[in-house]
Amino acid sequence: MTAxxxxxGPSSRGGLDLPRGARVGLAAAAIVAGAVLPLFVDAGGGFIxxxxxxxAYVVMALGLNIIVGFAGLLDLGYVAFFAIxxxxxxxxxxxxxxxxxxxxxxxxxxxxxxxxxxxIHLNFLLIIVLAIVATTIAGMVIGLPTLRLRGDYxxxxxxxxxxxxxxxxxxxxxxxxFGTQLTAGRQGITPVDKIDLPFLAPFTSLQLRPWYWxxxxxxxxxxxxxxxxxxSRLGRAWIALREDEVAAVSxxxxxxxxxxxxxGTGAAFGGVSGAFLGSYLNTVNADQFQFSFSIFVLAxxxxxxxxxxxxxxxxxxxxxxxxxxxxxxxxxxxxxxxGLQFDLTELSFGIFGFLLVIMMxxxxxxxxxxxxxxxxxxxxxxxxxxxxxSVYEAKVP
Amino acid sequence: xxxxxxxxxxxxxxxxxxxxxxxxxxxGVLLVMPVAFGIHDLxxxxxxxxxxxxxxDGLSNGSIWALVxxxxxxxxxxxxxxxxxxGEVFMLGSFVSAGFFGTIGLTAATGVPGLVAGLFLTLLVxxxxxxxxxxxxxxxxxxxxxxxxxxxxLITAVGFSFxxxxxxxxxxxxxxxxxxxxxxxxxxxxxxxGLSITHGDMLAIAVTIxxxxxxxxxxxxxxxxxxxxxxxxDPDAARLMGINVDTTISATFLxxxxxAGAAGLIYxxxxxxxxxxxGFTAGLIAFTxxxxxxxxxxxxxxxxxxxxxxxxxISDNRIGSEWTPAIVFAYLVLIMVFKPSxxxxxxxxxxx
Numbered sequence: 173m174t175a176x177x178x179x180x181g182p183s184s185r186g187g188l189d190l191p192r193g194a195r196v197g198l199a200a201a202a203i204v205a206g207a208v209l210p211l212f213v214d215a216g217g218g219f220i221x222x223x224x225x226x227x228a229y230v231v232m233a234l235g236l237n238i239i240v241g242f243a244g245l246l247d248l249g250y251v252a253f254f255a256i257x258x259x260x261x262x263x264x265x266x267x268x269x270x271x272x273x274x275x276x277x278x279x280x281x282x283x284x285x286x287x288x289x290x291x292i293h294l295n296f297l298l299i300i301v302l303a304i305v306a307t308t309i310a311g312m313v314i315g316l317p318t319l320r321l322r323g324d325y326x327x328x329x330x331x332x333x334x335x336x337x338x339x340x341x342x343x344x345x346x347x348x349x350f351g352t353q354l355t356a357g358r359q360g361i362t363p364v365d366k367i368d369l370p371f372l373a374p375f376t377s378l379q380l381r382p383w384y385w386x387x388x389x390x391x392x393x394x395x396x397x398x399x400x401x402x403x404s405r406l407g408r409a410w411i412a413l414r415e416d417e418v419a420a421v422s423x424x425x426x427x428x429x430x431x432x433x434x435x436g437t438g439a440a441f442g443g444v445s446g447a448f449l450g451s452y453l454n455t456v457n458a459d460q461f462q463f464s465f466s467i468f469v470l471a472x473x474x475x476x477x478x479x480x481x482x483x484x485x486x487x488x489x490x491x492x493x494x495x496x497x498x499x500x501x502x503x504x505x506x507x508x509x510x511g512l513q514f515d516l517t518e519l520s521f522g523i524f525g526f527l528l529v530i531m532m533x534x535x536x537x538x539x540x541x542x543x544x545x546x547x548x549x550x551x552x553x554x555x556x557x558x559x560x561x562s563v564y565e566a567k568v569p
Numbered sequence: 570x571x572x573x574x575x576x577x578x579x580x581x582x583x584x585x586x587x588x589x590x591x592x593x594x595x596x597g598v599l600l601v602m603p604v605a606f607g608i609h610d611l612x613x614x615x616x617x618x619x620x621x622x623x624x625x626d627g628l629s630n631g632s633i634w635a636l637v638x639x640x641x642x643x644x645x646x647x648x649x650x651x652x653x654x655x656g657e658v659f660m661l662g663s664f665v666s667a668g669f670f671g672t673i674g675l676t677a678a679t680g681v682p683g684l685v686a687g688l689f690l691t692l693l694v695x696x697x698x699x700x701x702x703x704x705x706x707x708x709x710x711x712x713x714x715x716x717x718x719x720x721x722x723l724i725t726a727v728g729f730s731f732x733x734x735x736x737x738x739x740x741x742x743x744x745x746x747x748x749x750x751x752x753x754x755x756x757x758x759x760x761x762x763g764l765s766i767t768h769g770d771m772l773a774i775a776v777t778i779x780x781x782x783x784x785x786x787x788x789x790x791x792x793x794x795x796x797x798x799x800x801x802x803d804p805d806a807a808r809l810m811g812i813n814v815d816t817t818i819s820a821t822f823l824x825x826x827x828x829a830g831a832a833g834l835i836y837x838x839x840x841x842x843x844x845x846x847x848g849f850t851a852g853l854i855a856f857t858x859x860x861x862x863x864x865x866x867x868x869x870x871x872x873x874x875x876x877x878x879x880x881x882x883i884s885d886n887r888i889g890s891e892w893t894p895a896i897v898f899a900y901l902v903l904i905m906v907f908k909p910s911x912x913x914x915x916x917x918x919x920x921x
Contacts, residue, residue: 240720244720246720246723248727317902317905317906318905320909321905321909323719323720323723324649324650324651324719324723325905325909327651327723328651328856328860328901328905329901329902329905331853332853332857332898332899332901332902333898333902335853335894335895335898336895336898336899336902339891339892339894339895339898340895342891343889343891343892343895346889463849464731467727467731470724470727474724478720514739518735518738518739518743519735519738519739521731521734521735522731522732522734522735522736522738524728524731525727525728525729525730525731525732525734525735526728526731526732527728528724528725528727528728528731529709529710529725529728529729529732532710532714532717532721532722532724532725532728533709533710533713533714533725536714536717536718536721
């Protein structure tokens with residue numbers, strides 16, 4: 173243990189130790205500020221665009237937080253759920269199945285321009301439901317082979333699944349089934365239907381405020397589900413499994429069910445966010461689903477603090493603004509100014525990698541730590557100081 | 570673990586089937602592809618030379634994976650950490666080698682003695698450079714976290730893998746780069762009963778076998794090797810016996826990095842194209858190899874590497890190289906399901 177880590181211990185004890193009333197007030201203020209934010213910025217501008225994407229990432233990060241933060245199952249293939257959600261959107265809300273119903277198209281509860289196009293077009297809310305179903309099942313299927321495994325092995329198996337899904341997405345244009353391709357590969361499925369909610373006019377790509385509010389509503393739902401789950405019997409079971417699997421199982425926590433529910437719930441958020449992003453970005457392209465994206469989402473929850481819900485929100489917003497605004501727009505020409513010939517955007521994942529290393533070495537509990545994990549990390553250091561804990565004893569997270 | 574290890578109240582027949590599956594299941598799964606394509610070849614072409622050629626290429630490719638896999642397995646054996654950055658160390662091995670033999674002026678036109686001497690020098694440089702790099706990674710990213718929860722070093726490992734990938738990206742740009750075909754890699758050297766053995770195959774095998782032999786000798790005979798085995802078994806007891814555990818761990822990373830450097834050179838000469846992303850796939854393939862052989866077991870890593878090489882070549886040749894990663898990863902998942910301890914490995918705590 174370096175001096176740096178030990179030194180970070182006491183100073184981080186402060187954390188976010190506000191009284192309960194102040195915390196509720198702070199949260200309410202943040203929510204109100206988030207809701208009215210788009211009224212003060214240009215409705216078609218770059219800022220609101222970045223903010224909408226950031227909110228979609230928050231939903232994804234909250235989902236991954238259930239798997240990694242609550243249940244302690246390191247999932248390095250989260251991008252698979254993004255892909256499955258996005259492809260659900262692509263399948264049921266675009267021209268992709270152009271021959272469906274003999275070229276007449278299938279339309280369920282859609283209005284606006286999509287109602288007259290060939291292909292399958294379902295209402296956005298139905299697609300969200302389908303995406304949740306598809307990703308929950310996928311999450312459980314991916315979870316199954318990892319049930320007997322722990323730690324690093326889970327990371328590798330989930331990573332392998334993520335890569336398999338990406339390979340299928342890239343090469344799916346070679347596979348023909350029922351007259352259409354499986355995916356559109358690197359060409360991408362485009363255009364994708366715009367969100368079409370009941371009682372509202374269909375969304376357009378010029379007026380971004382409704383998109384923002386939909387994403388914001390998704391974040392609120394995700395937050396609500398996260399808080400309720402964390403404080404539920406299931407949430408306590410996840411944390412118990414994370415802390416000590418053997419002890420939890422012997423106290424009667426059903427291992428299979430609990431772990432699979434973690435994978436399923438976490439995956440569902442990835443699917444919702446994926447469906448939203450499919451529609452918002454107007455394309456479902458295999459190149460979106462790379463391993464680095466899984467790490468990007470993981471970096472968000474590490475930065476914010478594993479298991480800490482508000483921390484994850486902050487981490488996701490910060491990282492997605494760094495990725496979509498700070499690096500490409502603000503800092504991109506810095507290397508050129510100091511005489512180096514490359515774009516900073518190329519290096520964004522190197523920067524995230526650096527961030528991961530720095531965070532883990534200097535402040536492993538994240539920006540806004542979860543209280544339990546913070547105590548755990550600090551007691552680990554104290555144990556070392558008195559020499560009770562073996563230096564090599566691998567504590568299973 | 571608890572899901573499957575309930576006390577056996579099952580009928581004896583079922584138990585017999587289960588123990589049969591766990592003993593031979595993995596071997597059966599591994600044999601599916603060669604046997605299926607072998608039968609297919611016999612039916613369509615009347616001989617097995619196509620499959621044989623796949624397997625020869627698989628051996629030489631597999632020896633590259635074996636060298637990388639040993640790095641994974643050594644590190645895992647001693648600190649129980651999947652060194653995610655190892656694939657990138659291998660990639661930088663290719664870059665350092667290509668850079669170095671470019672600098673000392675080796676070209677395809679260099680005569681044989683000069684070429685052999687130059688490549689030997691390149692091999693040494695690449696091994697030393699990457700060994701040192703690997704030791705430095707351990708110092709910066711893993712050592713401070715040895716007492717932290719296990720998630721922490723795994724995450725820094727992933728972080729370092731991205732950093733190194735970007736170093737490669739800055740060094741040689743984002744696209745595949747051709748390098749001089751110094752050894753005329755695809756030139757056929759021997760043609761024996763329809764099997765063609767190329768320069769590249771010979772080089773891969775000629776470098777790998779001595780290295781692996783030297784490595785096993787080092788670990789089983791030398792003092793440091795003994796210290797490594799002791800530390801892998803029980804770090805606390807090793808420390809009590811006066812072994813400097815930190816030095817031993819550094820030495821392990823040094824060895825792993827050196828082998829990855831050698832593998833990088835062979836890969837560069839064999840494939841004659843290198844790019845910054847080669848390490849990611851290679852790392853995963855080699856990791857699959859290490860798991861297949863039984864992680865922590867050097868012979869297992871070599872065996873796994875050769876098998877994965879064969880699978881990869883068959884899949885490249887028959888199914889299409891764009892599907893190869895998916896197939897290798899599917900094998901990885903199958904191993905995890907059937908036999909997480911691998912072909913030669915012991916049951917470990919993690920994979921129990």
